[in-house]
Amino acid sequence: MKRIAESTVRRLSLYLSFLEGIERQGLKTVSSDELARLGGTTSAQVRKDLSLFGSFGKRGLGYFVPELSEKLREILGLGKQWRVCIIGAGKIGAALARYRGFAERGFNVTAVYDSDEAKIGKRWETLTVRPISELEKDAAKQGFDIAVVATPAENTPAVVKQVVRAGIKAILNFAPVQLSVPSDVTVRNVNMAMELEGLSFALSNRSE
Amino acid sequence: MKRIAESTVRRLSLYLSFLEGIERQGLKTVSSDELARLGGTTSAQVRKDLSLFGSFGKRGLGYFVPELSEKLREILGLGKQWRVCIIGAGKIGAALARYRGFAERGFNVTAVYDSDEAKIGKRWETLTVRPISELEKDAAKQGFDIAVVATPAENTPAVVKQVVRAGIKAILNFAPVQLSVPSDVTVRNVNMAMELEGLSFALSNRSE
DNA sequence: TGGCGCTTGTGAATTAGTTCACAAACTAAT
DNA sequence: ATTAGTTTGTGAACTAATTCACAAGCGCCA
Numbered sequence: 001m002k003r004i005a006e007s008t009v010r011r012l013s014l015y016l017s018f019l020e021g022i023e024r025q026g027l028k029t030v031s032s033d034e035l036a037r038l039g040g041t042t043s044a045q046v047r048k049d050l051s052l053f054g055s056f057g058k059r060g061l062g063y064f065v066p067e068l069s070e071k072l073r074e075i076l077g078l079g080k081q082w083r084v085c086i087i088g089a090g091k092i093g094a095a096l097a098r099y100r101g102f103a104e105r106g107f108n109v110t111a112v113y114d115s116d117e118a119k120i121g122k123r124w125e126t127l128t129v130r131p132i133s134e135l136e137k138d139a140a141k142q143g144f145d146i147a148v149v150a151t152p153a154e155n156t157p158a159v160v161k162q163v164v165r166a167g168i169k170a171i172l173n174f175a176p177v178q179l180s181v182p183s184d185v186t187v188r189n190v191n192m193a194m195e196l197e198g199l200s201f202a203l204s205n206r207s208e
Numbered sequence: 209m210k211r212i213a214e215s216t217v218r219r220l221s222l223y224l225s226f227l228e229g230i231e232r233q234g235l236k237t238v239s240s241d242e243l244a245r246l247g248g249t250t251s252a253q254v255r256k257d258l259s260l261f262g263s264f265g266k267r268g269l270g271y272f273v274p275e276l277s278e279k280l281r282e283i284l285g286l287g288k289q290w291r292v293c294i295i296g297a298g299k300i301g302a303a304l305a306r307y308r309g310f311a312e313r314g315f316n317v318t319a320v321y322d323s324d325e326a327k328i329g330k331r332w333e334t335l336t337v338r339p340i341s342e343l344e345k346d347a348a349k350q351g352f353d354i355a356v357v358a359t360p361a362e363n364t365p366a367v368v369k370q371v372v373r374a375g376i377k378a379i380l381n382f383a384p385v386q387l388s389v390p391s392d393v394t395v396r397n398v399n400m401a402m403e404l405e406g407l408s409f410a411l412s413n414r415s416e
Numbered sequence: 417t418g419g420c421g422c423t424t425g426t427g428a429a430t431t432a433g434t435t436c437a438c439a440a441a442c443t444a445a446t
Numbered sequence: 447a448t449t450a451g452t453t454t455g456t457g458a459a460c461t462a463a464t465t466c467a468c469a470a471g472c473g474c475c476a
Binding site for chain 4: 059
């Protein structure tokens, strides 16, 4: 299959969330034009995105909502249950561990790690913070699909090295550093400072 | 000035963070090649990005670290202090309000709002949660540059309408919905579900 | 059945973004 | 002062992403 751009995947994810809303409203079909309106893009873009994976619509009618939802879930790999571990039991880690939205979408947080002695053993709901030195062993035993990294910048490179060694192939990185990983490991960055600076830039350069 | 791509702005932000690290190490100059290596891009990209704003380097030598840092801060509008309000006093809002990193970079959280009676009046460090009905009035009095929206999906459109009416021109949106705002308002979205789904897609479609 | 009104799917055209490649400018060494 | 070794800044070439535009398919109604 040809390479799919990250921007395309983001939009598919967006379309799926719209479809879920539309389904709740009880509508049966939806047009590319309507999805485009909701997502702030064009109908051609919507059709092109979907056409990369097959042809799911009916001419003159649009797309059947439950059918397209199902297709998108399949494309995005949301049928499965993913095993997620959180690394870093600080504020962000804590907020993420308690976040309900993960499990709803099939992302099950099954363990939390930290390197700080003082944090180890703390309990959050059903989870207990474990020493990061155990990560590799635990991964071998139960397996993790995704690691959420929420550690201080200075510890992050070392932490990521352990994550990679544990065989985890997908990382959601909240630390404000660029990760260096082998090419078979996928990284997504969430960097608040960068987003705020983007807004700062926009505010500073309006209408020039 | 010509339109600057969002991807460019993200990279400038990244370069700045590298420069801060390099400055701490005490290095005087840095080459586009070194910045590229740190950022996982190419030296031509780095030079092109910078050249959109001027020519800051010295041939044969590279860029003076403090000088380039300063230029980037200027470009990104980080000289100023920005007044930020947080809307939504739930888990994410709370985590953000307590987050130290904001103030360090000139983003000062000066108020928190919520529409839920039960949350109003709560105190977080120096901040007190205020009713969102006061937002417009407060904005007229003290002025806000940026609103961080961290409300449940269903309330978000109404909340955003109030933010826009209050004259705020930049929004950092954590709600998992697409905002519809006038074209003079800049929005950046942070959507965890979307990031996780991107990883899910990558894991499901490796090497095809 | 035939015709009209929609809407998809997709090559072609366009626009945006990245990389190449090299002259010009600078440092350091001799 | 000359030369060798770097590294910038930038048109030109290339690649990627988006938008256009239209034939073809489908439902509905007379």
